[in-house]
Amino acid sequence: xxxxxxxKQSGLTVDTLRYYEKEGxxxxxxxxxxxYREYLPETVDFLRFVQSAKAVGFSLKECRNLLEIFHHxxxxxxxxxKSLSEIKLEELDQQMKNLKAMHxxxxxxxxxxxxxxxxxxxxxxxxxxxxxxxx
Amino acid sequence: xxxxxxxKQSGLTVDTLRYYEKEGxxxxxxxxxxxYREYLPETVDFLRFVQSAKAVGFSLKECRNLLEIFHHxxxxxxxxxKSLSEIKLEELDQQMKNLKAMHxxxxxxxxxxxxxxxxxxxxxxxxxxxxxxxx
DNA sequence: CTTGACCCTAAAGTATGCTCCAGGGTTTAT
DNA sequence: ATAAACCCTGGAGCATACTTTAGGGTCAAG
Ligand SMILES: [Zn+2]
Ligand SMILES: [Zn+2]
Ligand SMILES: [Zn+2]
Ligand SMILES: [Zn+2]
Numbered sequence: 001x002x003x004x005x006x007x008k009q010s011g012l013t014v015d016t017l018r019y020y021e022k023e024g025x026x027x028x029x030x031x032x033x034x035x036y037r038e039y040l041p042e043t044v045d046f047l048r049f050v051q052s053a054k055a056v057g058f059s060l061k062e063c064r065n066l067l068e069i070f071h072h073x074x075x076x077x078x079x080x081x082k083s084l085s086e087i088k089l090e091e092l093d094q095q096m097k098n099l100k101a102m103h104x105x106x107x108x109x110x111x112x113x114x115x116x117x118x119x120x121x122x123x124x125x126x127x128x129x130x131x132x133x134x135x
Numbered sequence: 136x137x138x139x140x141x142x143k144q145s146g147l148t149v150d151t152l153r154y155y156e157k158e159g160x161x162x163x164x165x166x167x168x169x170x171y172r173e174y175l176p177e178t179v180d181f182l183r184f185v186q187s188a189k190a191v192g193f194s195l196k197e198c199r200n201l202l203e204i205f206h207h208x209x210x211x212x213x214x215x216x217k218s219l220s221e222i223k224l225e226e227l228d229q230q231m232k233n234l235k236a237m238h239x240x241x242x243x244x245x246x247x248x249x250x251x252x253x254x255x256x257x258x259x260x261x262x263x264x265x266x267x268x269x270x
Numbered sequence: 271c272t273t274g275a276c277c278c279t280a281a282a283g284t285a286t287g288c289t290c291c292a293g294g295g296t297t298t299a300t
Numbered sequence: 301a302t303a304a305a306c307c308c309t310g311g312a313g314c315a316t317a318c319t320t321t322a323g324g325g326t327c328a329a330g
Contacts, residue, residue: 004276014277015319023317034326036277045265052267056241057234060317070265074256078249081260085245092238096231099192103227106191110220114213121209125216130180130205132187139306149307150289158287169296171307195287 001039010047017047025050025064046070057088136174145182152182160185160199181205192223 007014020026021037026046029039049070053063066084069076112124120126142149155161156172161181164174184205188198201219204211247259255261 002277013319016317018278019318032277034277035279036326048267049261049265052264055237055267056244057237066261066264069255070261073258073261074254076255077252078255078258078260079252081255081258082245082248082250085241085248085260089238089241089245092234092241096234096238099227099231099234102190102192103224103231106220106224106227109191110217110224113217113220115217117212117214119209120204120211120213120216123208123213123216125213125220126184126201126205126208129187129201130184132183132190137307148289151287153308154288167296167307169307170309171296 001041001043003037003039006039006043006047009044011051012047020047020050020060023060023064025060025067057092062088136176136178138172138174141174141178141182144179146186147182155182155185155195158195158199160195160202192227197223 001009003014003017007017010017012020017026021028026043029037029043032038046067049067050060050063053066054060058066062084066081069081109125109128112128114124136144138149138152142152145152147155152161156163161178164172164178167173181202184202185195185198188201189195193201197219201216204216244260244263247263249259
């Protein structure tokens with residue numbers, strides 16, 4: 001399979017595939033005489049794995065590490081894999097907390113604004129942003 | 136006030152201040168004979184405003200726009216300001232939803248893994264990532 | 271045999287928000 | 301007068317995940 005076909009089957013672009021190769025996410029495939037990349041069918045599975053991992057928040061570098069584990073799974077443990085998941089879950093949690101705090105603060109400020117089409121000369125939002133104390 | 140003093144009072148670095156100037160976040164100040172930036176005291180307030188806006192999720196570019204409004208608030212309306220807040224609140228909401236969905240998916244996958252120190256040859260996490268169908 | 275579709279590389283560009291560097295003046299205190 | 305501390309500029313570097321560009325081979329169909 002050449003890169004265009006792999007792109008079609010994986011839903012990624014050829015540019016992305018070459019980028020993933022450069023970044024070590026997918027292994028460099030064999031080359032034809034003319035220098036074309038020749039992929040094995042299972043590469044599609046690897047890419048699906050990567051896309052799934054990305055979809056739950058893993059960075060490309062983390063996907064690369066996960067895929068490395070996937071490649072020789074018997075040399076790794078469930079504990080190791082689960083630990084990576086739990087770390088990521090914690091990160092997601094933290095990010096949600098941050099967003100929630102931002103949302104709450106902004107909501108409170110926003111609610112204090114009348115929203116009228118009069119001048120913003122004494123707009124509560126602007127006032128709050130000016131006065132807010134950041135620790 | 137020179138840039139070092141402004142840095143101290145605002146809690147930002149001189150590099151950041153010069154960067155903000157280049158990006159149009161804060162106006163270019165007057166210069167001394169020797170070319171040093173000479174800031175007015177209210178610049179500290181502007182920077183506090185920017186930091187507050189950043190803290191509730193506004194990007195630097197958005198902070199720049201908000202500060203522009205702040206600078207001649209009487210030429211703008213509460214409706215305009217509140218609209219910007221509400222758009223940002225929506226964005227924060229969307230980001231939280233995305234994170235929540237990622238978290239739920241990963242949590243479910245993670246819970247299916249035994250976490251043992253045995254081989255990951257049949258790890259539920261790896262299996263799920265490989266099989267997961269992404270629409 | 272030519273045209274279009276496909277493939278190759280290295281390098282630069284995009285967006286965000288800084289941070290650091292080199293090389294060189296200025297101010298301030300001792 | 302000299303050294304520390306401060307200021308200046310332009311440009312590069314970092315992290316992330318690609319995308320685009322430029323210039324140039326290869327392959328398959330008609
Ligand atoms: Zn391994
Ligand atoms: Zn208002
Ligand atoms: Zn205006
Ligand atoms: Zn497992």
